[in-house]
Amino acid sequence: MSKVQGANVVVTGAGGGIGAALARRFAAEGARVVVNDLDSDRTAAVAEETGAIAVPGDASAIVEQAREALGGTVDIYCANAGLSAAGGSLADEDAWAAAWDVNVMAHVRAVGTLLPDWLERGSGRFVSTVSAAGLLSMVGAAPYSVTKHGALAFAEWLSLTYRHRGLKVHAICPQGVRTDMLTQAGTAGQLVLAPGAIEPEDVADALMDGIGADRFLILPHAEVAGYYQARATDTDRWLDSMNHIQQKWEGMGGA
Structure with missing residues (x-):
């Protein structure tokens, strides 16, 4: 039996791309799924396609609503909503604040709500879509x-702190994935990410393999392990090799 069969699952940022692929795969595996996205129309479309429950809105603010929609418990929470890799200069404090709020604090808030129940039950899974940039x-x-x-x-802190109390944590770190975010990454995305880009469904496959093995670090692009090493x-x-990429990007008009 799949580890996700019969589980109550929340996927944020599920209006398209990786989030929609995760929702489809969880539903196909027999999970009961809540899909969330800021775009209510896209959320409703994915929910209709997968038989999921649509809970649109800010990912930071829908955790309780999602839990209620699932009957009071969440077994797996996928913190997938994120801001694009494009733009955001050192001087743009609004861009820094928005990225921090969506890419980090939304995770912290969700866990703050869900952790007491997970620890009381002695089980729970937190999935963070980090990206190879992390x-x-x-x-x-x-x-x-x-x-x-x-x-x-x-995600690392959660795992090292609570794994002995039944919390499983997974960090998904893909490089390029053929989604709107890849398009939004501009020339840097075309240079670094596009050549080896994979489909969102490949990321979902990698997550299911990682859940099956209770593996923390999930690398849909096998080559990322070598880069990390x-x-x-x-x-x-x-850093020298990355700086060469930076110089190549500047030659393409990147700033």
């Missing part, structure tokens, strides 16, 4: 890269 970095996207590092750090073992060489 393991590595991304040229031209300081707020995105920094806050995705924060999302990974929060290179970053850890020879950081200056890795």
Whole structure:
């Protein structure tokens, strides 16, 4: 029996892309799913397609509503909603604040609501869609890269703190995925992410494999493991290689 069969699942940012693919896969595996997105029309469309329950709105503010819609319990919470990797200069404090709120604090708020019940029951799963930018970095996207590092750090902290009390945590770290966010990443996305881009369904497959193995770090792009190892073992060489990408991007008109 699948570990998600019969589970109550919430997927944020599920109006399209990775979130919609996760919702479809959970529903196909026999889970009861709540889908959430800021766009109410897209949320309703995915809910109708998958047989899920639509709970549109700000991901930070719908946790209680989603839990009530599922009969009072959430077994798996997928913090998938995120801001695009595009833009956000060092001086744009609004961009930093928005990225921090969506990419990190929305996760913190959701866990703050759900954790007491998970610990009381001795079970629960938190899934964070981090992106490879949280393991590595991304040229031209300081707020995105920094806050995705924060999302990974929060997921790591949850796992090391509560795994002995039944909480399973999964951090999904894909590179390029063929979604609207890839398009929004502009020339940096075309340079770094597009060549090896995969489908959202591939990310869903990787998550199901990771849940089956209770594996924390989920890498839909196998090559990311090598990049991560290179970053850890020879950081200056890795930074040099990333700087070469930065220079190439600047030659394409990136700033």
